[in-house]
Amino acid sequence: MQLESLYQEIILDHYKHPHGRGLRDPDATGARVAEAHHVNPTCGDEVTVRVATDGEVLHDVSYDGMGCSISQASASVLHELLVGRGAGDAFRVHEAFVELMSGRGQVTPDEDVLGDGVAFAGVARYPARVKCALLPWMAFKDAAARAGVGVSPTEVEA
Amino acid sequence: MTSIAIPPGMPQYDDVPRYDVAKVRADFPILDREVNGHRLVYLDSANTSHKPRQVLDVLGEHYAMHNANVSRSVHTLGTEATEAYEGARAKIAAFINAPSVDEVVFTKNSTEAINIVAYAFSNASLRPDADPRFRLGPGDEVVISEMEHHSNIVPWQLLCERTGATLRWFPVTDQGRLDESGLQDLVTERTKIVSLVHMSNILGTVNATSRITARVREVGALLLLDCSQSVPHMPMDVVDHDADFVVFTGHKMCGPTGIGVLWGRGELLAAMPPVLGGGSMIETVTMARSTFAAPPARFEAGTPPIAEAVALGAAVDYLAGIGMRAVQWHEKELTAYALDALATVPGLRIFGPTVPVGRGGTISFALGDIHPHDVGQVLDSLGVQVRVGHHCAKPVCTRFGVPAMTRASFYLYTTTGEIDALVAGLEQVRKVFE
Ligand SMILES: Cc1ncc(COP(=O)(O)O)c(C=O)c1O
Helix, strand or coil: CCHHHHCCHHHHHHHHCCCCEECCCCCCCCCEEEEEEEEECCCCEEEEEEEEECCCEEEEEEEEEECCHHHHHHHHHHHHHHCCCEHHHHHHHHHHHHHHHCCCCCCCCCHHHHHHHHHHHHHHHCHHHHHHHHHHHHHHHHHHHHCCCCCCCCCCCC | CCCCCCCCCCCCHHHCCCCCHHHHHHCCHHHHCEECCEECEECECCCCCCCCHHHHHHHHHHHHHCCCCCCCCCCHHHHHHHHHHHHHHHHHHHHCCCCCHHHEEEECCHHHHHHHHHHHHHHHHCCCCCCHHHCCCCCCEEEEECCCCHHHCHHHHHHHHHHCCEEEEECECCCCCECCCCHHHHCCCCEEEEEEECECCCCCEECCCHHHHHHHHHHCCEEEEECCCCCCCCCCCHHHHCCCEEEEEHHHCCCCCCCEEEEECHHHHHHCCCCCCCCCCEEEECCCCEEECCCCHHHCCCCCCHHHHHHHHHHHHHHHHHCHHHHHHHHHHHHHHHHHHHCCCCCEEEECCCCCCCECCEEEEEECCECHHHHHHHHHHCCEECEEECCCCHHHHHHCCCCCEEEEECCCCCCHHHHHHHHHHHHHHHHHHC
């Protein structure tokens, strides 16, 4: 197995220099804020994702946590991809990411939708690590639901 | 170099029992395979050990030639299977110096063995006529330690929930040793059972149990030793340890999965109520009630893992053939070598004893801030198999302030060359992440 396919430069970059890390209070008054804390019981990775939204736009997606390079880089990419997006749009990205990670390496990612998230294509071939990559995305989904923005149904097989 | 002669009459250097590791390795077919284009370096024997051909052959031959149910047929195959199953019980009894073969109860694994004892307490607590040593209620206490495997924590938590008893525990020192300083206050007249790990699966610590045993006897409590990590790696004498129960699991000692052992003092097993009900554990059954067989059958309801038990018998034959003293010494030398070698890796922090005394060949560590998942993944790409995570001992991770650890563990087939491969692999890990 090629280690480079798992640890893409982009992933290591997000891990070493995470974007938007730290839980933030919303600037916009009247925004609904909710968070969700998810853990991976097999390895002890943890992440908290906080969503601030007016119901239309995700004003902020902030996060904090500890874990491996894959889960931490994934949270950084999640933040970068979703902040400022309309809720519907955000869930299309969410869906694409989940599909990529559930695809066992058979799904070709669309860079226009997933941006740096395409770097995780290699992770999908390591079943033991798929959960790491999905951890922040699952926490995001719960946090968004709690903040009252619709969630597209996602089925995760991994 | 000057050499110092050890005075005659003292133990000599060559007195140490040794064996040919290369020859032992040749018995384990899996050690020949490659992983990710590299020669397999298996450093996860604390998780599960590999199986020698001698065990695999017995497992296959049992199904091929002697397959039948045990203790319920008069036919030839049934007799052969029963003899093989009971023969394995005798081998295991001898391996741990059990005073009687009937003190060896076959279980699925260590986890089930511990649960049988915990549920026997539970069942006894519901019956006023049960032996008072097994009756638990509010005010009674169960004592474990902070370095237990989850399988020696959760059954006792559940038991305490059911009975209203209180769970207490020995803390762990910064060096990863059991903190016995509070022994007198922790183990008291209120204590009904102390259930303690003999060798920690995460810190590698081997607990000296004699002070605790003495205190347990003083207050009239019972003592269970979780020997999942010690029976595979060192000689075990249940009489010498003066425990009441000893549990261990076959797959960590060259045996197959699905078979474990509960050893209990005969008189105690006889006083214990059954846990699982069903075939083979009864004396007689009427529609209204049943009476129960004597141990060990009382605790072996249903068709047992017959072939697995027979193969575990072959595993203890194999280990006894090499000699458990020799296995223990081999691992002690490996541990000393590994502790020295790991100390040369920049940023590496060992959890648990850093000297090869009072510890076994299981070493957990952190490499800088690099997450164990990442450490394990890079090592895997080099063929080096280590375990990463909380090792089913989350309270130990919490105690040392980390979410997870990387663990290398050795066995009778491990070589110093494999430890070198680990150290070289860790260099590679640092290159990727630093
Ligand atoms: C110390 C200790 N106790 C209990 C167990 C449980 O063994 P099993 O999973 O075979 O029941 C293990 C191994 O995982 C262990 O290392």
